[in-house]
Amino acid sequence: MNYTRLYKILIFSLVFASTTLVLAQSRQEKRKKESIEQLQKHIKYLASDELEGRQTGSPGEQLSASYIANEFKKNGLTLLGDNGFQKFTMTQFRMASDECVLRINSMPGAGESIPFELNKDFYPLSPTCDYDSCTAEVVDVGYGIVSEKLEKDEYAGAEVEGKIVAMRLGYFGQSENPHSELANFADINTKVNTAISKGAVGVILFRNDTNEKAPSGKLNRSVKPTQIPVFYFAKTKPFPRGLTVTMKSKVVAPTAIGHNVVAFKNNHRKKTVIICAHHDHIGYNEYDNSRYRGPQAIHNGADDNASGVAAMIELSKQVQKWGLRKNNYLFIAFSGEELGLLGSKFFTKNPLIPMDKINYVINIDMLGRLDSSKKVLTINGVGTSPLWKDVLSKLENDTALVKVATTESGLGPSDHASFYLEDKPVLHFFSGQHRDYHTPDDDEYKINYEGLYNSIQIIKQMICHTKKKKLTFSKTKDISPGKMRFKVTLGVMPDYSFSGEGMRIDAVTKGRPAEKAGLQRDDIVIQMGDYKVKDMMSYMSALTKFKKGDTVPVTVSRKNGTFTAKVTF
Numbered sequence: 001m002n003y004t005r006l007y008k009i010l011i012f013s014l015v016f017a018s019t020t021l022v023l024a025q026s027r028q029e030k031r032k033k034e035s036i037e038q039l040q041k042h043i044k045y046l047a048s049d050e051l052e053g054r055q056t057g058s059p060g061e062q063l064s065a066s067y068i069a070n071e072f073k074k075n076g077l078t079l080l081g082d083n084g085f086q087k088f089t090m091t092q093f094r095m096a097s098d099e100c101v102l103r104i105n106s107m108p109g110a111g112e113s114i115p116f117e118l119n120k121d122f123y124p125l126s127p128t129c130d131y132d133s134c135t136a137e138v139v140d141v142g143y144g145i146v147s148e149k150l151e152k153d154e155y156a157g158a159e160v161e162g163k164i165v166a167m168r169l170g171y172f173g174q175s176e177n178p179h180s181e182l183a184n185f186a187d188i189n190t191k192v193n194t195a196i197s198k199g200a201v202g203v204i205l206f207r208n209d210t211n212e213k214a215p216s217g218k219l220n221r222s223v224k225p226t227q228i229p230v231f232y233f234a235k236t237k238p239f240p241r242g243l244t245v246t247m248k249s250k251v252v253a254p255t256a257i258g259h260n261v262v263a264f265k266n267n268h269r270k271k272t273v274i275i276c277a278h279h280d281h282i283g284y285n286e287y288d289n290s291r292y293r294g295p296q297a298i299h300n301g302a303d304d305n306a307s308g309v310a311a312m313i314e315l316s317k318q319v320q321k322w323g324l325r326k327n328n329y330l331f332i333a334f335s336g337e338e339l340g341l342l343g344s345k346f347f348t349k350n351p352l353i354p355m356d357k358i359n360y361v362i363n364i365d366m367l368g369r370l371d372s373s374k375k376v377l378t379i380n381g382v383g384t385s386p387l388w389k390d391v392l393s394k395l396e397n398d399t400a401l402v403k404v405a406t407t408e409s410g411l412g413p414s415d416h417a418s419f420y421l422e423d424k425p426v427l428h429f430f431s432g433q434h435r436d437y438h439t440p441d442d443d444e445y446k447i448n449y450e451g452l453y454n455s456i457q458i459i460k461q462m463i464c465h466t467k468k469k470k471l472t473f474s475k476t477k478d479i480s481p482g483k484m485r486f487k488v489t490l491g492v493m494p495d496y497s498f499s500g501e502g503m504r505i506d507a508v509t510k511g512r513p514a515e516k517a518g519l520q521r522d523d524i525v526i527q528m529g530d531y532k533v534k535d536m537m538s539y540m541s542a543l544t545k546f547k548k549g550d551t552v553p554v555t556v557s558r559k560n561g562t563f564t565a566k567v568t569f
Contacts, residue, residue: 053281055284061335128249135246164201169208222339267329305366370402384425549569
C-alpha cells in the first residue's frame with residue numbers, strides 16, 4: 001500500500017473540508033451582514049422624522065405604505081387591492097357641536113320652556129348618536145339597572161316605550177360596597193343598551209350627589225354611536241313627573257383613510273400563510289396613547305413597529321429562496337393597529353383572499369429591542385394549534401443568542417387577535433417591552449440589530465417547519481375584554497417575557513401610584529389587596545376590583561426579600 005499517497009489524499013480532504021467550512025461560514029456572515037444592512041435601511045426610513053410617526057391616515061402613513069408596497073414589488077410579490085393598498089375609513093375624533101340641545105319644554109304649573117347651556121349644564125356622552133333629536137316625556141328609572149341573576153329590575157312597572165329615561169350614575173350603595181356584583185351592570189354603556197332595549201328614545205344620566213365624579217365629556221372616537229341621544233345632566237335632583245324634554249345630539253365626526261398594504265406569493269396551493277406587521281404608529285400623540293408627558297414631539301416608533309415591518313419585508317424576500325411551495329404566502333402591513341386593530345379587523349371583514357383558505361398567521365410586532373442580557377424572544381399564541389408545540393420542539397436554536405419563551409393565548413393587543421377571533425391559528429413574535437415604548441425615545445439607533453436578525457431566524461424556522469402542514473385551530477384560555485373594566489392603573493409596564501409566578505415590573509412610570517409607593521423595576525407583584533397575583537391574567541383581574549382613591553396593600557417580591565407597600569390609586 002502506498003501510504004504516502006494515502007496520506008496526501010487525507011491531508012487534501014481535510015484541507016478541502018476545512019476550506020469548504022470556512023467558505024460556508026464566510027457566505028453565511030456575508031448574508032447576515034447584507035440582511036442587517038437591509039433591516040437598518042428599512043427602519044431608518046420608516047422611523048425617520050420625515051414620516052412624522054406614521055399616524056393612521058396621515059401623509060407619513062401614506063409614505064410608509066408606498067415604501068412597503070415598493071419593497072414588496074421589488075421582492076417579486078404581486079400587489080393586491082388598489083395597487084397594493086387596501087383602504088379603510090376611520091373616525092379621527094368625535095366632538096359635540098354647538099347645535100346640541102337640552103331643553104325643558106314644560107314644567108308642571110308653568111308654561112315657559114327652560115334651555116340648558118352646553119358644557120355647563122349638560123353635555124353628550126360617548127354612546128350618543130351623531131345626529132338625532134327627540135321630544136318626549138321623561139321617566140325616572142332610578143339607577144337603570146336590570147339583572148336577572150341579581151333579581152334586579154329598576155324598570156319594573158315603568159312604561160318607557162317612546163320616552164326619555166333619566167337615571168343616576170353607578171348603583172345604590174356603591175360608596176359602601178365598591179366591589180358589589182351590581183358594578184357589572186352599572187357602567188354607562190350597559191345602562192344605555194338596556195334603555196334602548198326597553199324602547200327609550202333618549203337617555204339622561206345624572207349624579208346622585210355632588211361628591212360623585214362626573215363622567216368624561218370627551219367623546220370616545222372608537223365607541224360606536226347608538227341611535228339615540230345620551231346626555232349627562234349636571235344636576236343632582238330627578239326630573240318631576242310629567243316633564244317633557246327636547247334632546248338634540250349633533251356630533252362632528254371627521255374621518256381619514258388608513259392604508260393596509262397587501263402582497264401575494266401565489267404558489268397555486270389551497271392554503272395561504274399570512275405574515276403580517278403593523279406599519280402605523282402614534283404620530284404626535286394625537287389620540288393620547290403616549291406614555292410621554294412632555295411637549296409635543298414626534299413618536300418615531302422604531303421598535304413599534306418599524307422593526308416588525310423590516311422583518312416582514314426581509315422575510316418576503318427570503319421566502320422566494322427557501323423552496324416553499326406547499327402554501328401561498330400573503331404579506332400584509334396593517335395600519336390602524338395603534339387605534340384598536342382597525343386595519344386587521346377591516347381585512348378580516350373584507351378579506352382579499354377567502355378566509356377559509358388561511359392556514360395560519362404570523363404576526364411580528366416589536367422585534368427590535370431584544371434585551372442584550374436576557375435575550376428572551378416571546379412567542380405568543382402557541383396554544384392556538386396543537387402543532388405549534390411540536391414545531392417549537394424542532395427549533396435549532398443557540399440559547400446564547402436567543403432564548404424562547406411562550407404563552408398560550410391567541411388574544412393580545414396586536415393584529416393576530418383579529419385572526420384568532422376568526423378561529424385561525426396565530427403566532428405573535430415579540431422581543432419585549434422597554435422604557436421607550438410609546439414615547440418619542442423609540443428611535444432607530446436603539447435597535448438591537450443582532451437580536452433582530454437572530455429573532456428572524458427563529459421565525460424562518462417556524463415557517464419552514466410548517467411548510468407541509470395543515471394546521472388545525474384550538475381555542476385558548478383567554479382574558480375576556482368584556483369583563484375587564486379598569487377604573488385604575490398601577491402605572492407600570494409588565495415584563496411579558498416573565499414566566500415565573502406573579503407579575504414582574506419592567507418599568508415604572510414617574511408620578512403614578514407604583515412609583516409613589518416605592519415600587520421598582522424587576523419587583524414581582526404577588527398580591528394586591530385580597531387578590532393573589534399568579535400571572536398577567538390574575539394581575540389584570542385584580543386591577544378591576546379597585547377604584548380611584550382606594551389605598552391597597554400590594555405585596556412585592558424583591559431580591560432582598562418580600563415586603564408590602566401601600567398603593568393609592
